[in-house]
Amino acid sequence: MADRRVWFTVNAEHDTQPMRVYFRSVLHHYMKILDRAAAGDTSVAIVGGMHGDEPAGWRIVNQLADELPAYNADSDAGRIRLIIANEPAISAETRYTETDLNRAFPGDTESDAYEDRLAVELAESVAGADAVLAIHTSHSAPPPFAIYSDLTTSVRRTVAGMPVDYVLDASELRGTTFDSTVPHTVSIEVGRQGSEEAVDFGYKAVRAFLRAHGALTDQPPTFSETTIVKGLEEVPKGGGDPQVNYANFEEIPTGAVFASDDVYTHRVEESGLVPVLASEEGYENLFGLYGRITETLEPPADSPAVIDD
Numbered sequence: 001m002a003d004r005r006v007w008f009t010v011n012a013e014h015d016t017q018p019m020r021v022y023f024r025s026v027l028h029h030y031m032k033i034l035d036r037a038a039a040g041d042t043s044v045a046i047v048g049g050m051h052g053d054e055p056a057g058w059r060i061v062n063q064l065a066d067e068l069p070a071y072n073a074d075s076d077a078g079r080i081r082l083i084i085a086n087e088p089a090i091s092a093e094t095r096y097t098e099t100d101l102n103r104a105f106p107g108d109t110e111s112d113a114y115e116d117r118l119a120v121e122l123a124e125s126v127a128g129a130d131a132v133l134a135i136h137t138s139h140s141a142p143p144p145f146a147i148y149s150d151l152t153t154s155v156r157r158t159v160a161g162m163p164v165d166y167v168l169d170a171s172e173l174r175g176t177t178f179d180s181t182v183p184h185t186v187s188i189e190v191g192r193q194g195s196e197e198a199v200d201f202g203y204k205a206v207r208a209f210l211r212a213h214g215a216l217t218d219q220p221p222t223f224s225e226t227t228i229v230k231g232l233e234e235v236p237k238g239g240g241d242p243q244v245n246y247a248n249f250e251e252i253p254t255g256a257v258f259a260s261d262d263v264y265t266h267r268v269e270e271s272g273l274v275p276v277l278a279s280e281e282g283y284e285n286l287f288g289l290y291g292r293i294t295e296t297l298e299p300p301a302d303s304p305a306v307i308d309d
């Protein structure tokens with residue numbers, strides 16, 4: 001499956017019925033799926049390359065594919081499904097080809113936009129998994145953090161099992177992301193886009209994720225408390241000279257200006273707000289998000305080892 005990847009130019013021709021059918025029949029060849037054996041009977045999935053201009057995810061997936069043992073579909077063993085999601089966007093070194101994949105869920109098989117159709121395929125490819133992790137990077141500053149929309153037991157285990165101090169509860173934000181539509185899914189922001197640090201940290205975090213779910217037994221899993229930040233709203237950017245005055249997860253004092261440009265001055269009028277994904281140049285229309293620290297996520301009750309660090 002992985003070797004049969006062909007880049008078709010469909011243009012206007014795909015309005016004709018035969019071309020549409022043909023195009024759909026080869027759709028899954030744009031997504032690379034590599035199955036590897038898990039240590040226990042668990043079934044987990046790791047997704048890299050959701051965005052084509054974030055190399056850390058697919059580099060980590062490829063590294064794991066080289067290291068993990070082969071999967072035998074006839075055995076009762078568990079499965080680690082490794083996915084490189086948007087290969088055309090990776091080839092083009094762009095975030096997406098037609099629409100943002102991580103804003104396209106649950107997807108639409110009838111859509112003209114490639115990523116709308118890919119979203120359906122990607123969701124189906126991880127359906128039934130006990131835990132799913134999607135790797136992302138950003139233009140924002142450290143620290144790395146996790147993102148969830150629905151705090152299932154599996155999600156709690158994933159977040160507490162990875163070496164992140166913060167997790168964004170995105171349940172009040174957009175409902176069209178991977179983690180907001182596919183059960184037991186967590187996204188992780190592993191660092192700056194294109195940096196080696198992001199690859200190194202992400203690799204460690206992904207192995208911790210596998211240990212937390214019993215899929216990797218080279219070391220015992222470690223669990224720790226994680227600060228939950230509820231995502232409240234996006235902070236728009238206008239134009240001109242952008243300036244961001246507060247770092248991610250740093251509390252913005254009441255009355256202070258979080259960010260400004262020639263169009264906006266974002267003065268914070270309530271206490272307890274922190275920036276998430278804050279950046280001056282990273283996003284065309286956003287300075288980032290406002291969040292609020294709400295509570296601490298505790299490791300799952302049946303965690304074999306709880307280590308606070």
Ligand SMILES: [Zn+2]
Nearest residue numbers: 051054136137
């Ligand atoms: Zn991304």
